[in-house]
Amino acid sequence: MKSANQKYAEQVVALIPVDRAYKNRIKEDIISRLEEYHSSASPEDLMGSTYEVAQEFIENIEPSALINQGKKTFNYTSKAKIMGIPLISIRVGKFEVAKGIIAIGNFSVGVISIGAFSLGIFSLGGIGLGVIAFGGLALGAIGAFGGVAAAYMLAIGGVAVAHNLAIGGVAIATDIAIGDVAHAKLTAYMSEYKGEFGFNRLTDSAQLFTAQLNKSFPNFPKFLKRILDIVYSSTTY
């Protein structure tokens, strides 16, 4: 069972942002110091509150020994590399950029990139920028999926903006938009549309929409047509 001195020392070191070895050093010395008092009084009465003692240490410890002032960090770079680029790079908690084939961090750049701000072929982030991007704000060349999504070919999101196909609550596209509010040359809408052709998804049949699609966009990318089929078949519109 831990003594009161041990518990006190542990509470003090828990407040000091240093590595484990340094913490052990402090803990040991606090316990040793408390024993010097030869008193049955509580550690707080003898040395002060854990917060005060910890602050005193923090003020005097070499800044280089302090770990990011309490922020937790995790860094990892794999030894394995592809064309000189680490296979995996992780930089979490520091203002550093993770760069790797698979990159994970606050800021990440990679083929598969995951981060608060991510840039990559496949990018997933609070703000994601990539060939295919997922995120709160997603900007993609081929596809973007997120709260606000913008892409050249396909955007799906609360607000979706695209050249070819936008699907979302508010969908805006040059070619085709599907949404509650849809703006495009060809639209399938619920509440409102703006464009050359508007099909109400409650009253107009999918066949009518598809016929117009084939007429207006005979060379529309096949994979986007397939997505349109899925959207129609998976909803009750």
Add this chain to the structure above:
Amino acid sequence: MDNLQKQFKKGVLDLLVLDLLNHGDAYGYEIISQLDKASDGYYLMKEGSLYPVLYRLEDKNLIQNYRQASEADRAVPRKYYKITEDGIQQLALMKAEWQQFYQITNHVLKG
């Protein structure tokens, strides 16, 4: 003023602790007591001020610690500190530096 005093004290603590250990090995509390006594309370230090100094000096190999059992009722043996050869050399340099600092600063202040 408190902050200024703190900064001045911080600047000379390494020197004072090294000098004290040059006169004999001591454990943490002993160092605190001796500094307090020798300075009539001016250098009354808390543990949070002393131990980081000791760790820093240890990491620079200027002092070393060793354990020595004392009272039977202690859970851990006392940790004593002693000055190393590097520490003795460094202390001489620091003392010379301090003398120069003291004399020149005083000279400027009087001028």
